[in-house]
Amino acid sequence: MEETESLDAIEESEPPDLEFYGGRAASAIPLAVFVVWAIFQSGVLGVGDTQGLVVGMLVGLIAGLFLVKGSWKDYADTIFDGMTQRVAATAVVAWLWAGMFANVLQAGQFVNGLVWAADVTGVAGDLFPALTFVLAALLATGIGTGYGTAITFTTVVFPAGILLGANPTLLFAAILSGAVFGDNLAPVSDTTIVSAVTQDADIGGVVSSRLKYALVAAVFAFVAYVIAGLSMSGIEVTGAGTSLAEQANAVGLVHLVSMGVVIVTAIQGRHIVEAVSWGLLTAIAANLLLGLSSLADILVFVAPAETSLASELTWLPIVRLAGSDESVAVGGALYNGAVGFFPLIVLTLLIVAAAEIMIRGGGFEAILDFLIGSVATTVRRTELTMVLGTALVNGTITINTAAEIAIAPYIARLGGRFNLNGYRRANILDANTSALGYIFPWGGGLLAGYGAMTSLTESVPWFTESMVVNPVTVWPYVFHGWFLVAVFVFAAWTGYGREYVHDRQSAEVERV
């Protein structure tokens, strides 16, 4: 391909609003402190605590303060300006709604429905990993959380697969592959939301444009699990008496409808609040009408026993008195779903603030000038830079949503300068974000599943330490993750799926 000249001749951008001792690069200090903190915390120490990252970002913002030339007030104002941007508010709203929806589906025994599907198909151990990949992908696409899928499937389906004779390493990898699929594709997935919102694209449009990559990778992954399943043997289990049927509940599959409501209304271009609210109402109605969960599973007020008013209201299905060793609280799927996102919401607001400091301090422009001047000189090299850059950041910051938020502004500017449209940029951004958090032994998604697996030694009588899969051995078999990365390297190289701004403009971001 013809090499076009670099943009060295392009005139310098305007002087920065914020000046730092150490020049433009010093404006990157807040984000740099955060990245180092994140690598140390999650990569080196293996502590996957999002609230710990919040403190890391706060320390970074304070560190940057000491390098500001002139008034510190401008720096402080920039933090406020960053946090009040629409991109942050949109992500917050999307996460709160998505969190409630996902938890109502889990309370409604969706996973037990999938277990029933696995049981009724009656597949043997050698084909079980391939089936598990499909079912885990379905769950993850419905609830939008790959971590949740990894934990749930490892807890419920993994032991059953071992009993059927599936190879443990391959089976665990198949679960992680399903988690990657859903994390990448689900409209209520946190990474999907970040990818769309940061690239100024509607979430429904992003999901529908993503199918052409995700399904190609999934077909290859499915075939790979069939082949590997036939060639990798299972392990001997003694003393087991459980079977899939014990945890199966066909009725849980009704939530395929709840999922369908969200996906179809999202793709039709409805607002996120509207699309997920409809899905939420459908799921709650299904739970209550079909007896999948009680009203208290969805929302409950656990009141102090000594309050006389509370004791008179216990006839309400959502009010009960706290037991002697129980804390007074609000609970249920709606509560847990929304509250679960609080740490990530705070982290996002702070990272967006740090990114704004880097933009106003000129550090962002300096990196872009370098990349566009010497690395990303053609559209093909730019897309490869976007793919590999996202892979690198996600390979090191293993809490993948945090990594995605940090690199998103670069993807927007790099791709935007070559007029790649919002859908294409969002897809490049999310593929590696979803894939790499589940492949390497230090990946957050893999560790979430691994944690669930180690707890099986206590909860499942026949499950011994020797059956726990070593996380270091899993990486070659997370086929969907690898194929997704490969599809995007191929797409960047060949132009598969590439769309320019003038080909199709993404709809505005406040629409789903």
Next chain:
Amino acid sequence: MSFLSAVFAGIGFRTATPSFAPGDEVTAFVSGVQNGEALLRIGDSRLSVSGIDDPSTLVDERVLVRVESFDETTHTGGAVLVEVVDGRGL
């Protein structure tokens, strides 16, 4: 856009050097400033937009331009600004 057309949009292999014809109206982000004119890089094709007083203010903004000329061999051309699309910049 219908569900199916949204799913099938963009399937295929898109060139790195899209072509334009004189009279085409094209929406794009301004990639930079070159020789005092706003430069649109659309893939590896380039459109220079003339007649803007201070093009540096438009970098990363979304603009609508009308193509006046385009050379298929060098993948470069000239265009004039029609309007700036407010609020949808990078």
